[in-house]
Amino acid sequence: MKRPFLFLRNLPIERKLLLTSVGPILWVVLLSAFTYQSVQTYAEDEEQLNNAYLVQRRAAEYLRLVVDLETGFRGFVLTKQELYLRPYLKANDRIQTVGDTLELMVHDRAVQHALVREVQQLVKRLISDKERLIAAIRSSHEVDALHYIEQGRGREIMTAIREKMDQFDRLEQDALNEALTKLSRDRSFLLLVILGGGTLALLLMLVTLHLIARSITGPLVALAKAVGSATGGAVPDVPVLDRGDEIGGLTRVMGAMSAQIRDHIAQIEKSEAELRAVNQNLSASEANYRSIVDHAPIGIFTTKGMPMVFANRYNRALAGLDPDEESDPEAIRQAIHPEDRERVLTEYAKAVEQDQPYETVFRFLHKDGTVRKVLSRRIPIRNAEGQTVMYQGFNVDITALDQLQSRLNRAERLATLGQVAAGIAHEIRNPLVGIGSTLALLLEETDASDSRRADLETILREAKRLDRIVNQIIDYASPRQLAPMEFALEELVQEALALQNGALAKKRVRVERQLHPHLSRLHADRDQLKQVLINVFQNAAEALNEVGTLRITAFDVAREQEAGILMRVANTGRLVAPGDLPRVFEPFFTSGKHRGTGLGLAICRKIIEAHRGTIELDSQPGVGTTVQIWVPRRQPMPMGGC
Numbered sequence: 001m002k003r004p005f006l007f008l009r010n011l012p013i014e015r016k017l018l019l020t021s022v023g024p025i026l027w028v029v030l031l032s033a034f035t036y037q038s039v040q041t042y043a044e045d046e047e048q049l050n051n052a053y054l055v056q057r058r059a060a061e062y063l064r065l066v067v068d069l070e071t072g073f074r075g076f077v078l079t080k081q082e083l084y085l086r087p088y089l090k091a092n093d094r095i096q097t098v099g100d101t102l103e104l105m106v107h108d109r110a111v112q113h114a115l116v117r118e119v120q121q122l123v124k125r126l127i128s129d130k131e132r133l134i135a136a137i138r139s140s141h142e143v144d145a146l147h148y149i150e151q152g153r154g155r156e157i158m159t160a161i162r163e164k165m166d167q168f169d170r171l172e173q174d175a176l177n178e179a180l181t182k183l184s185r186d187r188s189f190l191l192l193v194i195l196g197g198g199t200l201a202l203l204l205m206l207v208t209l210h211l212i213a214r215s216i217t218g219p220l221v222a223l224a225k226a227v228g229s230a231t232g233g234a235v236p237d238v239p240v241l242d243r244g245d246e247i248g249g250l251t252r253v254m255g256a257m258s259a260q261i262r263d264h265i266a267q268i269e270k271s272e273a274e275l276r277a278v279n280q281n282l283s284a285s286e287a288n289y290r291s292i293v294d295h296a297p298i299g300i301f302t303t304k305g306m307p308m309v310f311a312n313r314y315n316r317a318l319a320g321l322d323p324d325e326e327s328d329p330e331a332i333r334q335a336i337h338p339e340d341r342e343r344v345l346t347e348y349a350k351a352v353e354q355d356q357p358y359e360t361v362f363r364f365l366h367k368d369g370t371v372r373k374v375l376s377r378r379i380p381i382r383n384a385e386g387q388t389v390m391y392q393g394f395n396v397d398i399t400a401l402d403q404l405q406s407r408l409n410r411a412e413r414l415a416t417l418g419q420v421a422a423g424i425a426h427e428i429r430n431p432l433v434g435i436g437s438t439l440a441l442l443l444e445e446t447d448a449s450d451s452r453r454a455d456l457e458t459i460l461r462e463a464k465r466l467d468r469i470v471n472q473i474i475d476y477a478s479p480r481q482l483a484p485m486e487f488a489l490e491e492l493v494q495e496a497l498a499l500q501n502g503a504l505a506k507k508r509v510r511v512e513r514q515l516h517p518h519l520s521r522l523h524a525d526r527d528q529l530k531q532v533l534i535n536v537f538q539n540a541a542e543a544l545n546e547v548g549t550l551r552i553t554a555f556d557v558a559r560e561q562e563a564g565i566l567m568r569v570a571n572t573g574r575l576v577a578p579g580d581l582p583r584v585f586e587p588f589f590t591s592g593k594h595r596g597t598g599l600g601l602a603i604c605r606k607i608i609e610a611h612r613g614t615i616e617l618d619s620q621p622g623v624g625t626t627v628q629i630w631v632p633r634r635q636p637m638p639m640g641g642c
Helices: 003-009 013-079 082-105 110-138 143-150 153-228 246-294 313-318 330-334 338-354 399-445 453-477 489-498 501-506 526-543 600-610
Strands: 299-303 308-311 358-365 371-382 388-397 485-487 509-515 522-524 548-556 564-571 614-620 624-632
Touching: 013 082, 013 110, 013 143, 013 153, 082 110, 110 143, 110 153, 153 246, 153 371, 299 313, 308 330, 313 388, 338 358, 338 371, 371 399, 399 453, 485 489, 489 501, 489 509, 489 526, 489 548, 501 509, 501 526, 522 526, 526 548, 526 564, 526 600, 526 624, 600 614
Parallel strands: 509 548
Antiparallel strands: 299 308, 299 388, 358 371, 371 388, 485 522, 548 564, 564 624, 614 624
């Protein structure tokens, strides 16, 4: 039993103690190298994630510039004004640089690189077509440009660009998911290196201490037994040990040995304290990571098979649950919209069965009736043997994006409708002038007793009414050019009310004006704002019954650090149906009126928006209908103004 430790018997105690630290130190050096390599790998994973994020941002910017090209070109074609061509020119100046940058960022990914090159070719083709058509418009040959828009040739290229950019985004998203998976795997390996290496270093040190302690305490125990066996006051027979260390001179080195033992104990305690500090830091890092996940601005959840085992705060908030309440994660699935729940669960169960990623779009239905639309992505996480241990899911709120897409589609439809209506109105106005002139001459030549005179007068009235409608359509379709001047709002209200005195007096309407006595003066287009007030007062007069109240208030209100004036026009007359409220400012929409084109409020909104203001309408039972208008106190001088 003693032969394996024979080399320890003849070593001095100093060299024995040195062995205690040599082994652990060598292991710590090796462990540090492994840890450094793991940290480097972790940093590279983070850099890869950052690069993926930058690529996605650059791709989004590139697609936005393409949209700016299209919208700027369409604005110039529709208005033939250089002002509306600015977005196109700005996008044209930058799009090549952004495209080259994006191509450079993905040069090491063949598929994405090829897609970017194809998109750039399509964009060059799109710009070439539009440059040719812009030159034609500037040369007063706008027919080709109008045919280009009507036939949708530019839309085909835009569709191809969007499809390729969508394919590019999917490939980048896959790369991002792979990077996230690798990041998680490398983090786990880093934790394993730190914990496992530290534990092994401690064990190695303890084993070394044990071996050395046996080599020292063995002869001491033998010596103690020899001393303990002594009887009476006789000097104990201390055996002479065949050793080359300081044990042979035990009586001389007993004090030094005790001090050395205390030093060893102190070193052990220090090592244990350092290990505890490492564990505490590791726990703090884990808590920080959990905090980042729990407060991330996207829904993050984990499932094992079908059951959901974890969901962060944002995911609970998306589902309409209290984010601070630790509820059963399965409650989130109960918040899926009933129309989507069965589909989502069925498709996800099939994806789990096939061990495949799953992506879908569905809605969360909150208890208050609010609906949130989300893009959900779930990817399988596999262990070293390739077995799926869980699914990691991400829910992204796309409600605002979906609403923005709907508004954009609606704006495009309205722009096309306005273009068609303006074109038709221009074509109708000239024949109407001829019809009106001819009817006026016929009336002058027709005797008052002629039975056909009444029919001619009816035709002339209707022709004049049609001319007013045509002028309103042209007025709505034309861009607003402001001629700002300074004036008092109270005077403008008085003038607009004077034009409605007959209708208001006939219905015995009481008019209440409550304009602030120190109301600021406005610097705006007086005539266009007067047109807005006349239309609003006329609508209020038509909505009032035989007896009612028209209340006008105005006072200074600042919005977004810009001084302005807020004006409210309220009446107690007929209400606007709740379903009609969102549409009252749409062109050609009328509610309960037998006359009019439905362009009055649409023109009002266009005038107010040209002043950088807002106009809103609210109608509530027991309160009445209120039109609220806010405009800045001062307008910028028009281009070329003094």
